[in-house]
Amino acid sequence: MPDIAIIAGTGALPRLVLEALAGDAFVCGVEGFDVALEGVPCAGGAVETFRVERLVPFLDSLVDRGVTRVVFAGAMQRPTLDPALFDRATAGLVPRLLGAMQAGDDATLRAVIAIFEEWDLEVMGAHEIAPDLVPEAGVLCGTVSPVDAADVKRAAQIVQALGAADVGQGAVVAGGLCLATESLPGTDAMLAFSAVHSGMKQGAKGVFFKAPKPDQDHRIDLPAIGPQTVVNAAEAGLAGIAWQAGGVMLLDREGVVKAAQDAGLFLWARDENADDSLATSAAATGDAR
CATH class of the missing domain: 3.40.140.80 (LpxI C-terminal catalytic domain)
Incomplete structure (x- = not known):
């Protein structure tokens, strides 16, 4: 099984990164946003969706399946969050994320990277996977x-x-x-x-x-x-x-x-x-x- 997961947004980049990995990656996307792979197969056979309100269980699932690296690829919009769907552990991250979001997009993304790294997941850039881009x-x-x-x-x-x-x-x-x-x-x-x-x-x-x-x-x-x-x-x-x-x-x-x-x-x-x-x-x- 692959040790890398693509956190995919919209646009062509997720497909290009997956092609560079010869399909040997899990592809995960936020529920409600379409990820277009245009026929390129991925590990697991389909895009796995997750909700931001359940971020901690999602991170745990990546670690459980042996994922050690993640790459963010594609455009991502801030989803509409449903307070009723938060689990206790993810809810504990909300003040931290809200503070970062108020500081701007770059601060938000840095906070997201830090959270993934706390699960011992190495965050890589799409350009590291596909340098020809x-x-x-x-x-x-x-x-x-x-x-x-x-x-x-x-x-x-x-x-x-x-x-x-x-x-x-x-x-x-x-x-x-x-x-x-x-x-x-x-x-x-x-x-x-x-x-x-x-x-x-x-x-x-x-x-x-x-x-x-x-x-x-x-x-x-x-x-x-x-x-x-x-x-x-x-x-x-x-x-x-x-x-x-x-x-x-x-x-x-x-x-x-x-x-x-x-x-x-x-x-x-x-x-x-x-x-x-x-x-x-x-x-x-x-x-x-």
């Missing part, structure tokens, strides 16, 4: 103009400030002006807002930048970009998408690159310590590794 620094396609590079740099500064306040992981900047920032509704909502308000760009195309929050634990909630992100960025009339190199996963890399090429967008894994002027010359070399 994280591109190395470089321009994957398209050309980054000096104007684009300046907008990306400005967006990176904004995202760092947002992340320090535990608010979001993305921003859209056009001509040096911030058009939108990511908050609780997420990336798609931010890009949809940018599309509706594209007239505010005053002739500039603009860029979308994404990065983890400062000091974020990369084992959980690492930002991700998929083909639909590219489509949404194109509909907003942006010149391209950039992200912090080593800090963002590409879900379906081939599909992401093709979508960007079809739409004429650049994709840039930006090394925050590198000279941004290198981006244009890097683009001429073609696809980054």
Whole structure:
């Protein structure tokens, strides 16, 4: 039996992690949220669901079946909790979790990691299981103009400030002006807002930048970009998408690159310590590794 369990949310990431493990993992999801594995078999034959109100019995069950490692994968929303369903042991964790939730998403996730580790479960990042999901620094396609590079740099500064306040992981900047920032509704909502308000760009195309929050634990909630992100960025009339190199996963890399090429967008894994002027010359070399 496998010694690893995937705590799965929605989206493509759980399937990609399961594929990287050749199906040799238990897949567990919060009751009420669909987990799409698209035909990839998993240990036990099906996704096991659990309720947050019964977290301690769930953790005990993982240990009992020999699980020693867990990986969180996919988007997860805060479930609606039913006080009547709490067992005594899980109820004892509520004050701790509520305090973390009031401090923000990052604090909540750190608290969750700490609880799993108290059951001697090693928490791993999805990128540790499937390292090919994280591109190395470089321009994957398209050309980054000096104007684009300046907008990306400005967006990176904004995202760092947002992340320090535990608010979001993305921003859209056009001509040096911030058009939108990511908050609780997420990336798609931010890009949809940018599309509706594209007239505010005053002739500039603009860029979308994404990065983890400062000091974020990369084992959980690492930002991700998929083909639909590219489509949404194109509909907003942006010149391209950039992200912090080593800090963002590409879900379906081939599909992401093709979508960007079809739409004429650049994709840039930006090394925050590198000279941004290198981006244009890097683009001429073609696809980054």
